[in-house]
Amino acid sequence: MKILVGLKRVVDYTVRVQVKPDGSGVAIDGAKMSVNPFDEIALEEALRLREAGKASEVVVVSIGVAACMQQIDTGLAMGANRGILVKTEGAIQPLTAARVFAKLCAKEQPDLVILGKQAIDDDANQTAQMLAALLDQPQATFASKVEVDGNVARVTREVDAGLETLEVDLPAVLSVDLRLNTPRFIKLPDIMKAKSKPRETIELASLGIESGDHLATTQHAPPPKRQKGVIVKDVPELIAALKAKGLL
Amino acid sequence: MSKILIIAEHLNGQLNPSTAKCVSCASKITGASIDIAVLAADPAAVAAQAAQIAGVARVRTLANAANAHALAVVYAPQVLAIAGEYTHVFGPSTTFGKDLMPRIAAKLGVSQVSDVMAVVDAHTFQRPIYAGNAIVTVKAPAGRTVVATVRTASFAAASGGGSAVIEAVAMDVPLPTHTRFVSLQQGGGDRPDLQTARVVVSGGRALGSAENFQLIYDFADKLKAGVGASRAAVDSGYAPNDLQVGQTGKIIAPELYIAIGISGAIQHLTGIKDAGTIVAINKDAEAPIFEVADIGLVADLTKAVPELMAAL
Ligand SMILES: Cc1cc2nc3c(=O)[nH]c(=O)nc-3n(C[C@H](O)[C@H](O)[C@H](O)COP(=O)(O)OP(=O)(O)OC[C@H]3O[C@@H](n4cnc5c(N)ncnc54)[C@H](O)[C@@H]3O)c2cc1C
Ligand SMILES: Nc1ncnc2c1ncn2[C@@H]1O[C@H](COP(=O)(O)O)[C@@H](O)[C@H]1O
Numbered sequence: 174m175k176i177l178v179g180l181k182r183v184v185d186y187t188v189r190v191q192v193k194p195d196g197s198g199v200a201i202d203g204a205k206m207s208v209n210p211f212d213e214i215a216l217e218e219a220l221r222l223r224e225a226g227k228a229s230e231v232v233v234v235s236i237g238v239a240a241c242m243q244q245i246d247t248g249l250a251m252g253a254n255r256g257i258l259v260k261t262e263g264a265i266q267p268l269t270a271a272r273v274f275a276k277l278c279a280k281e282q283p284d285l286v287i288l289g290k291q292a293i294d295d296d297a298n299q300t301a302q303m304l305a306a307l308l309d310q311p312q313a314t315f316a317s318k319v320e321v322d323g324n325v326a327r328v329t330r331e332v333d334a335g336l337e338t339l340e341v342d343l344p345a346v347l348s349v350d351l352r353l354n355t356p357r358f359i360k361l362p363d364i365m366k367a368k369s370k371p372r373e374t375i376e377l378a379s380l381g382i383e384s385g386d387h388l389a390t391t392q393h394a395p396p397p398k399r400q401k402g403v404i405v406k407d408v409p410e411l412i413a414a415l416k417a418k419g420l421l
Numbered sequence: 422m423s424k425i426l427i428i429a430e431h432l433n434g435q436l437n438p439s440t441a442k443c444v445s446c447a448s449k450i451t452g453a454s455i456d457i458a459v460l461a462a463d464p465a466a467v468a469a470q471a472a473q474i475a476g477v478a479r480v481r482t483l484a485n486a487a488n489a490h491a492l493a494v495v496y497a498p499q500v501l502a503i504a505g506e507y508t509h510v511f512g513p514s515t516t517f518g519k520d521l522m523p524r525i526a527a528k529l530g531v532s533q534v535s536d537v538m539a540v541v542d543a544h545t546f547q548r549p550i551y552a553g554n555a556i557v558t559v560k561a562p563a564g565r566t567v568v569a570t571v572r573t574a575s576f577a578a579a580s581g582g583g584s585a586v587i588e589a590v591a592m593d594v595p596l597p598t599h600t601r602f603v604s605l606q607q608g609g610g611d612r613p614d615l616q617t618a619r620v621v622v623s624g625g626r627a628l629g630s631a632e633n634f635q636l637i638y639d640f641a642d643k644l645k646a647g648v649g650a651s652r653a654a655v656d657s658g659y660a661p662n663d664l665q666v667g668q669t670g671k672i673i674a675p676e677l678y679i680a681i682g683i684s685g686a687i688q689h690l691t692g693i694k695d696a697g698t699i700v701a702i703n704k705d706a707e708a709p710i711f712e713v714a715d716i717g718l719v720a721d722l723t724k725a726v727p728e729l730m731a732a733l
Contacts, residue, residue, distance in 0.1 A: 189687065190551040199555050267523070268532045291669070295550055297535045298519050302493065303527035311494055311600040314520045317662065327603065331662045332516040333616070333671065334432060338603040339492070345599075351652065351669060352662060387532040387565070392558040396549070396694060402715035404706075408728045411700070414716045418698055420620075420677045421733070 174228040174321075174343075176219040177283040179274065180248050181209040182241045183294045192395045199393060208244045211289025213251070213356040215349045218319055219287050220252045220357075227321045230254045232281060236273050237261055242372065249367035250359045256370070261377045267295070268385025271303035276380045278308060283344065285326070290315050290348040301348035311341035314348040423453040423543050425509040428500060429471050430491070430517045431461065436470040438617050439513030439571075441578035446571040447511055448476045448579065449540035456481055457585070458503065460496050462489040468587045477585040483592060490602035493521040498594045501528050504566060508543070514570035514672070515616070526568035534561060534569040543567070552668040553691035573616065574674035574695045608661040612638075615664060618647030621675040621696075623666055626653035627682025627703075627722060634659040636726055637681060643730055649673070651683045667692035682722045685710025702726070 184190060185205040193200050208216075222228040233248035235241040236259040245256035259273050274286065291298035305312030313328035317336065320327045321343075330337045331350045405411045415421040425447040430437040440457065447455045456479045457471045464482035471480045481503070487495050500521075504510050510525060512518030514536045526533040539547040544561045546569065561567045615621060622644065624637035634654065641648045650660035652667060666673060668688040674695035681702045683689060690713055693699060701714035704721045711717045718725060 184551070186688070190554045192555045199551060266532050268527060268530075271527060293552065293668070296552065296668070297533070299523035299526070299533050299535060302520060302523035303533075305494070306497065306524040306527035309597075311597070312520070312524065313600070314493075315516060330516075332605075333663060335605060335607040335661070335663050337605045340601045340603050342599040350662075352656060383530075385530070385532055387562050388534065389560045390557045391545070391560055394556045394558075396553050396556055399694070399699075399713045400715070401712070402699070402717060404711070404717045404719065407720075408718070408725055408732060411716060411718050411729070412732055415677075415698075415700070420698060 174284040175230045175232065175281065176222060176228050177274070177277065177281060177286045178212065178216045178219050178231060178233050178248070178253065179288040179300070180212045180216065180233050180235045180244045181289070181292045182206050182235060182237050182244045183209045183292055186210055186293055192393045196393050206240070206243070208247050209289050209292050211291060211349055211351070214351065214353050215287040215289055216248055216251055216253060217354045217356040218349060219285075221354065222321060228285075232257060232283070234259065234274070234277060236265060236270055236377070238263065245372060246367060247359065249370045249372070250363045251357060252363070254370065256372045258372065258374045259377055259380070260374055266386040266388060267297045267299035268303055268387070269382070270300045271307055272382040272385055273377065273380060274300070274304045275307040276382060285343060286346045288346070288348050290350050301346050305346035308346065311345040313339050313341050313345065315350045316347050317350050317352045319347065319353065423450050423509055424507045425450065425453050425455045425511060426504065426507040427455065427457045428496070428510070428512045428518070428521065429457050429459045429467060430513055430515060431459070431467045434466045436467050437513070437515070438578050439515050439518070439573045440471060441474050442573040442576040443511050443513050443571045444474050444476055444579040445576040446537060446540060447509070450509070450543050454478045456507075458483060458500060460485070460488045460499055462486050472585040472587055473581045473583050474585070475580045475583040477583055480585050480587045482587060482589045484589065485596070487596050491517055491521070492600055492602060493524050494600045495596050496521055497524040497528065498596060499592060500525050502592055502594050503590060504529060507566065509567040509569070511569050511571055514572045518570045522568055522570050529566050529568060531565050531568055532561070534559060534567065536572040537569050538572050538575040549691070552687050553694055554687065572672060574672045608663045612641065613645065613647040615647040615649055615666070616671055616673055618675055620644050620646035620677045620679070621649050621673060622646045622679045622681065623649035623651065623683060624654055624660065624681050625651040625683030626657060628654060628659050631659045640726055640730055643733055647675070651689050680710055680714070681726060683710055684708050685713065
């Protein structure tokens with residue numbers, strides 16, 4: 174069984190992103206870049222499936238500018254077998270990403286595609302569902318538990334009402350939630366070992382897909398600021414403050 | 422003129438309030454005519470509830486035994502069979518809508534506008550990126566279907582008192598069997614629903630154990646409040662996953678939010694930005710939660726919370 178995993182290059186989750194004063198975008202030049210946290214979890218799950226003998230090959234894919242090779246490097250150091258960089262001029266939107274993945278799936282024929290539930294830059298939460306639609310395959314999103322048994326995956330999903338379990342026939346597309354696993358740390362020898370692993374670069378244009386970048390962003394604004402509040406000195410003052418606001 | 426289809430969310434015969442919030446968002450589009458689609462094994466009860474939402478023209482029922490559980494792969498082809506009659510297809514930005522709507526958008530060959538916070542015009546919307554650190558205005562192309570999810574915390578539920586017509590849609594589209602519902606383990610219980618509760622009491626890592634988290638439930642019950650939790654509290658097993666508030670949990674807008682032993686990481690704060698009043702109880706005066714709290718109390722929760730409960 175082959176597993177394809179998406180690794181999106183995003184601004185590290187510890188960076189406090191701010192809007193540029195002129196509203197033309199966000200000030201992220203020189204910011205620390207990382208693998209999207211959900212995608213590390215996706216990769217960890219794929220590696221565990223391989224280590225459990227359920228999968229034989231894990232391929233990591235990043236779509237974006239040339240520097241995304243760093244995220245492929247991270248994925249290979251974590252343990253993926255090989256990496257594919259689909260090179261673009263700049264950021265792409267989820268439908269385009271899904272179309273790229275669909276092309277790669279046609280070529281690679283994976284039994285499972287595991288993506289993050291959302292990229293922490295665009296917070297779109299779309300790509301996995303779109304890919305599953307384009308492939309007419311099952312989707313199990315927001316996974317917090319994955320069990321593969323032959324041609325079937327049993328996936329527990331974190332939904333608003335609680336935990337839902339689905340059974341999907343493979344091939345299928347999964348998106349993962351935070352509690353699925355804790356990704357492993359990379360050790361120095363892993364980085365050395367990864368140096369010789371195969372890396373392939375494909376130009377986006379060579380895939381011949383129609384762009385799904387339909388949304389034009391016309392303005393960036395900072396979120397509305399909340400007024401700074403008061404610090405009360407004890408519980409009676411807290412109760413008085415709540416009563417004054419009519420909340421108790 | 423805009424013709425908007427909203428996909429109803431429901432469970433156990435009850436319409437989820439997220440649907441009325443989608444109606445409220447859709448009604449911000451000038452001159453829109455709004456229909457609701459109810460997909461269910463037996464849609465009658467839910468359709469009757471949907472028909473009462475003010476501003477809805479028609480409720481269209483899609484009855485099918487396969488709709489007994491809200492599977493995106495099963496719902497999508499049925500929605501697509503009628504989507505062509507509409508300029509917009511909306512769903513809530515709940516796990517239900519997030520799962521379903523992109524599957525519809527991809528089949529229509531359009532991008533989705535996720536988490537609509539505000540409507541500028543029929544094709545222009547505001548939405549958050551970077552955990553709400555920036556709000557972008559995005560324009561969807563004219564002449565193509567707009568598929569969007571509605572951030573429910575940004576819209577008040579449309580009022581009741583409506584009387585939309587209910588029409589059954591006859592449909593014969595092939596539905597996949599490659600995805601099967603196994604079970605739903607519901608958390609919750611009798612407490613007010615986190616996403617619609619007027620008051621929410623939330624606990625963080627500081628609670629220290631599942632046993633100690635009981636303090637949060639007890640306090641919430643005293644206030645007839647819903648219960649929330651930080652990711653650290655959920656990850657540590659103090660509270661179930663469906664209580665997580667934040668960027669990757671639930672985005673909520675209660676009138677009163679009480680954060681107890683929660684530091685106020687940006688990923689948590691993004692879930693409560695629209696709360697009316699935020700109260701924070703934390704023993705660290707430097708905790709970032711105090712930057713957004715309307716009322717802050719620097720105190721040890723193990724003393725302050727029992728004292729509060731005794732005084733109420
Ligand atoms: C991709 C991603 C997504 C995330 N999504 C979410 C999300 O949706 N929701 C979320 O909440 N987090 C999310 N997080 C995690 C977030 O970054 C924080 O780690 C988390 O919110 C911290 O939880 P906490 O405030 O309970 O714990 P801590 O940060 O450990 O804070 C505990 C607080 O309790 C206080 N305290 C300790 N003892 C006491 C006491 N006796 N009395 C009073 N106060 C006390 C401390 O001063 C401290 O401020 C996400 C992180 C990532 C990377
Ligand atoms: N440019 C990209 N490169 C690699 N993976 C991506 C890319 N865009 C999206 N993905 C995958 O799709 C998931 C969801 O992204 P999004 O739909 O943008 O929130 C991410 O967590 C990734 O796994």
